[in-house]
Amino acid sequence: MPGYATKQESIAVAGVDDLIIRSLLDHQQFSDPDGEAEHLGISSATWPLFGLLWPSGAELAARMGSRVLCPGERILEIGCGLALASLVAHRRGSDVTASDCHPLTGGFLRENLRLNDLLPLKYRHGHWGAPEALPGEPARTPRESVEGLFDLIVGSDLLYERDTHADLAHFIGEHASASAQVWIVDPDRGNRPAFNKQMAEQGFSRTEERLDHPARPAQAAYKGRLLTYQRQT
Known part of the structure; x- marks a missing residue:
């Protein structure tokens, strides 16, 4: 047994066949026997967040299922968690890379690819504001980090913590x-205005679209917005 409990469920996303997703059973799960998550700054309280399906992630996946495909573009999902949006884009044939900092994300992604008979999907370690290694700390397993440039970068519910050093925007x-x-x-997080300013400092303009909708069959009500940033050339 891995030290945590999981479940499987079928997730419907318009534009693709239903996806079978393996996730954590609930938000009470925790297993970090080697201290790898702690080393990355992931507390016991935040440890299970990667392995749950979240409303904003479902909204992003829906948008990835309906968008017009652009041949040759490279897509990066950051803070992907269970990578539902990446799986949708991958199933549609996009060149997508999923990324996260949680030590179990890659394993869950590989299993969800297997459950859906999908070809391998690129996964990279993506960690903004990573803690510095302490003197005398034992070496950790090397990770393939995000490299290169992407034409579309996507993420969901990333603004839940204050980011005083603008690590995410950088x-x-x-x-x-x-x-x-x-x-x-973004589900209307309070850190949004600061992030908007930080993205403007990186040379991005911004538009916003409300995504509010009432409860639908098999879908809970949602309140939030799609923040679209365009790099100015």
Whole structure:
């Protein structure tokens, strides 16, 4: 047994066949026997967040299922968690890379690819504001980090913590191509205004679209917005 409990469920996203998703059973799960998550700054309280399906992630996946495909574009999902949006884009044939900092994300992604008979999907370690290694700390397993530039960078519910050093905006700016677009689905977090200012300092203009809708069959009500940032050339 891995030390945590999981479940499987079928998730419907318009534009693709239903996806079978393996997730954590609930938000009470925790297993970090080697302290790897702690080393990355992931507390016991935030440890299970990667392995749950969240409303904003479903909204992003829906948008990825309905958008017009652009041949040759490179897509990066940041803070992907269970990577539902990446799986949708991958199933539609896009060149997508999923990224997260949680040590179990890659394993869950591989299992969800297997459950859906999908070809391998690129996964990279993406960690903005990563803690510095302490003197005398034992070496950790090397990870393939996000590299290169992307034409579309997407993420959902990323603004739940204060980011006084603008680490997220700098990370996005580092990996955005000269004419990149960035999509962030945000459930009206209070840190949004500061992030908007930080993205403007990185050379991005912004538009916003409300995503509010009442409860629908098999879908809960949602209140939030799609933040679209366009890099100015």
